[in-house]
Amino acid sequence: MNEKEKLFNSGVLVETRKGAVEPPVDLWQNKKNGLVIIECPQRIPCNPCHTSCPTGAVKPFRDINDQPEIDYEKCTGCARCVAVCPGLACFVVDLTWGDEDTALMKLPYEMLPVPEEGKSVDCLNRVGEPISRGKVVKVLEPMHDRTMVVHVEVPRSKVMEIRTIRVVR
Amino acid sequence: MKGLRQTEVLVIGGGPAGLSASLEAASLGCQVTLVDSDLALGGQLIKQTHKFFGSKDERAGTRGFKISEILLEELDGYKDRVKVHMNCTATGFYREDGVVSCVIGEDEYFRIKPGKIVMATGAQERLLPFPNNHLPGVYGAGAVQTLMNVYGVAPGKRVLMVGAGNIGLIVSYQLMQAGVEIAGIVEAMDRVGGYWVHAAKVRRMGVPIYLRHTIKEALGDRVIAGAMIQEIDDKFQPVGKEIQVDADIICMAVGLTPTCELLWQAGCEMVFVPQLCGHVAQRDLFMRTSHPDIWVAGDAAGIEEASAAMVEGRIAGVGVARSLGKGDSSEHSKRLEEYRRRLADLRGGEVGQKICQGLECCTVNEWGV
Amino acid sequence: MIMDLIEKHPILEFKHGKKVKFTFDGNEMEGYEGEPIAAALHANGVRIYRVTPVKEQTRGFFCAIGKCSSCFMVVDGVPNVRTCVTPLKTGMRVETQRGKGVIAMDAE
Ligand SMILES: Cc1cc2nc3c(=O)[nH]c(=O)nc-3n(C[C@H](O)[C@H](O)[C@H](O)COP(=O)(O)OP(=O)(O)OC[C@H]3O[C@@H](n4cnc5c(N)ncnc54)[C@H](O)[C@@H]3O)c2cc1C
Ligand code: SF4
Ligand code: SF4
Ligand code: FES
Numbered sequence: 001m002n003e004k005e006k007l008f009n010s011g012v013l014v015e016t017r018k019g020a021v022e023p024p025v026d027l028w029q030n031k032k033n034g035l036v037i038i039e040c041p042q043r044i045p046c047n048p049c050h051t052s053c054p055t056g057a058v059k060p061f062r063d064i065n066d067q068p069e070i071d072y073e074k075c076t077g078c079a080r081c082v083a084v085c086p087g088l089a090c091f092v093v094d095l096t097w098g099d100e101d102t103a104l105m106k107l108p109y110e111m112l113p114v115p116e117e118g119k120s121v122d123c124l125n126r127v128g129e130p131i132s133r134g135k136v137v138k139v140l141e142p143m144h145d146r147t148m149v150v151h152v153e154v155p156r157s158k159v160m161e162i163r164t165i166r167v168v169r
Numbered sequence: 170m171k172g173l174r175q176t177e178v179l180v181i182g183g184g185p186a187g188l189s190a191s192l193e194a195a196s197l198g199c200q201v202t203l204v205d206s207d208l209a210l211g212g213q214l215i216k217q218t219h220k221f222f223g224s225k226d227e228r229a230g231t232r233g234f235k236i237s238e239i240l241l242e243e244l245d246g247y248k249d250r251v252k253v254h255m256n257c258t259a260t261g262f263y264r265e266d267g268v269v270s271c272v273i274g275e276d277e278y279f280r281i282k283p284g285k286i287v288m289a290t291g292a293q294e295r296l297l298p299f300p301n302n303h304l305p306g307v308y309g310a311g312a313v314q315t316l317m318n319v320y321g322v323a324p325g326k327r328v329l330m331v332g333a334g335n336i337g338l339i340v341s342y343q344l345m346q347a348g349v350e351i352a353g354i355v356e357a358m359d360r361v362g363g364y365w366v367h368a369a370k371v372r373r374m375g376v377p378i379y380l381r382h383t384i385k386e387a388l389g390d391r392v393i394a395g396a397m398i399q400e401i402d403d404k405f406q407p408v409g410k411e412i413q414v415d416a417d418i419i420c421m422a423v424g425l426t427p428t429c430e431l432l433w434q435a436g437c438e439m440v441f442v443p444q445l446c447g448h449v450a451q452r453d454l455f456m457r458t459s460h461p462d463i464w465v466a467g468d469a470a471g472i473e474e475a476s477a478a479m480v481e482g483r484i485a486g487v488g489v490a491r492s493l494g495k496g497d498s499s500e501h502s503k504r505l506e507e508y509r510r511r512l513a514d515l516r517g518g519e520v521g522q523k524i525c526q527g528l529e530c531c532t533v534n535e536w537g538v
Numbered sequence: 539m540i541m542d543l544i545e546k547h548p549i550l551e552f553k554h555g556k557k558v559k560f561t562f563d564g565n566e567m568e569g570y571e572g573e574p575i576a577a578a579l580h581a582n583g584v585r586i587y588r589v590t591p592v593k594e595q596t597r598g599f600f601c602a603i604g605k606c607s608s609c610f611m612v613v614d615g616v617p618n619v620r621t622c623v624t625p626l627k628t629g630m631r632v633e634t635q636r637g638k639g640v641i642a643m644d645a646e
Contacts, residue, residue: 042364
């Protein structure tokens with residue numbers, strides 16, 4: 001088992017694979033409100049990302065165990081999937097946000113304390129290392145079920161690394 | 170006979186399987202008595218704060234304890250047909266007359282003679298052998314969940330989790346939600362056994378997962394103070410240096426095994442099926458065991474998931490109703506067909522394949538007469 | 539005073555019942571009526587529930603569902619009570635169980 005495999009086997013995405021791909025850059029760069037990034041590379045009996053997507057951007061599953069496939073043309077960056085996915089595996093990244101060095105990420109969050117709008121937070125990568133600071137823009141609870149969707153302004157260069165935030169006291 | 174109670178259907182266990190069986194049987198017109206040894210109904214569900222997988226039919230995306238609330242609300246609609254006893258353990262099945270003995274609390278016994286029985290007793294946890302595993306602070310994952318999610322008591326300050334199956338991963342996440350630190354997760358295999366997305370959730374919060382590691386010994390005198398963990402090789406032999414981990418709780422999440430004492434007592438034909446995590450009863454397509462009056466459902470019939478447990482419970486409910494002549498046969502067939510389709514869907518993935526292999530070893534089409 | 543209670547939780551709200559007093563090895567403690575004795579003890583920082591008969595090892599909570607017998611204690615004089623599934627009542631006398639415990643026999 002090489003180091004990459006070892007990391008992946010412990011729940012860390014190391015390269016794109018079925019169910020965990022990057023959006024096409026051309027479309028992504030100009031898409032206001034952003035596009036979804038889903039990191040769900042394993043066949044598991046689960047499909048709320050598809051059933052909850054209002055635009056059909058997460059393509060129909062032939063079988064409930066399929067990995068999600070995305071039609072990026074249809075994705076509006078609404079982040080409903082971010083709020084419902086039980087695996088917390090959906091994220092939205094809006095590259096049109098702010099100036100050319102910033103981007104907006106819409107991340108699922110189920111911990112305490114709840115981040116405060118306007119405050120600065122630690123942005124963590126897939127192994128929990130703080131790799132930059134981010135500014136909380138908005139905190140929503142779309143499904144009223146205690147899963148928050150936190151909008152954070154982050155450095156654009158880090159959007160493929162940042163996967164969660166930590167409130168610093 | 171004095172003191173002998175009667176019921177058309179006795180459902181033993183009020184988790185998702187037992188609740189679903191009760192609801193289904195009641196909806197077809199059966200009188201049901203439901204007993205559960207816990208202080209509240211819902212089984213494992215009431216401890217689950219995370220959103221469930223599965224499809225819409227099994228309420229995917231809904232948190233476990235909410236699913237239990239939904240089932241209990243539905244049960245409320247059948248108050249006249251379902252009698253519930255909580256804090257009530259079924260302790261024995263007497264083969265000669267089909268009587269079941271029950272105890273409420275620690276000392277109030279009664280006997281009950283059911284027409285049909287659904288055994289939905291769920292599962293119990295396994296433990297690993299290691300020095301000092303008896304010390305207070307070595308807790309089953311279920312106990313940790315009960316403490317923190319049902320009674321709001323923090324189990325400890327810093328937890329070492331043993332096992333990276335779904336339970337180990339989810340309970341780690343739940344512990345962090347309760348404000349408890351996770352020292353790490355130890356897993357003997359070379360990959361997490363639970364869903365990858367559950368592992369990703371805890372990894373991104375900085376929790377290390379030690380693949381191919383095991384717990385060598387627990388440290389502490391009268392209570393847990395930490396643990397030694399060590400890497401293991403292909404043959405599970407310890408190699409490399411030992412790592413000392415500070416922790417006041419060692420949480421064991423190394424698997425469940427079906428609770429089947431009553432099935433043994435009843436003389437049901439049992440088989441050992443590794444894919445279902447232990448001894449399970451042979452069953453037909455309606456979940457009926459080799460004993461003509463006994464059905465099984467849920468984890469007691471093989472370790473799986475709440476989603477499947479609910480559907481199996483429904484199937485067993487149709488089964489008992491059918492054998493009691495309640496409801497008409499076209500309705501039975503219609504429901505059975507629908508439930509079997511849902512089970513097949515749920516079992517289509519990687520984990521489902523293993524379950525299906527296991528089921529092949531313990532399912533008969535029809536019991537010969 | 540009750541310690542170790544989770545006060546804020548991102549998902550759950552805890553509805554505790556009535557607060558009652560009980561004793562553990564003679565010390566007064568508080569807990570919630572109807573919740574398992576073992577949970578109340580844990581909240582009060584008690585980890586050791588019994589001492590085994592032969593090796594005199596300490597035991598505490600383990601399964602929390604009444605199946606493993608790790609949590610046996612003497613409650614109101616009765617030994618081998620599964621404290622993880624026995625509801626707390628006001629004034630209960632809870633004691634560490636040492637050894638097997640003695641069952642009181644009614645004089646006949
Ligand atoms: C941490 C964790 C996370 C999980 N996550 C998921 C998930 O995301 N999705 C999913 O689908 N599933 C999940 N599961 C699995 C799911 O909870 C179980 O598969 C499901 O609860 C099994 O249902 P059951 O009714 O068979 O058993 P249980 O829920 O275990 O219920 C059995 C009931 O029977 C009672 N009982 C046992 N013996 C007796 C007796 N002799 N007399 C009276 N009563 C008795 C018990 O008190 C209990 O209430 C998870 C489980 C755990 C532990
Ligand atoms: S962000 Fe909205 S539109 Fe895009 S995939 Fe998710 S739910 Fe569908
Ligand atoms: S809802 Fe989330 S976990 Fe489920 S299939 Fe979709 S992305 Fe994967
Ligand atoms: S902790 Fe297992 S019986 Fe009480």
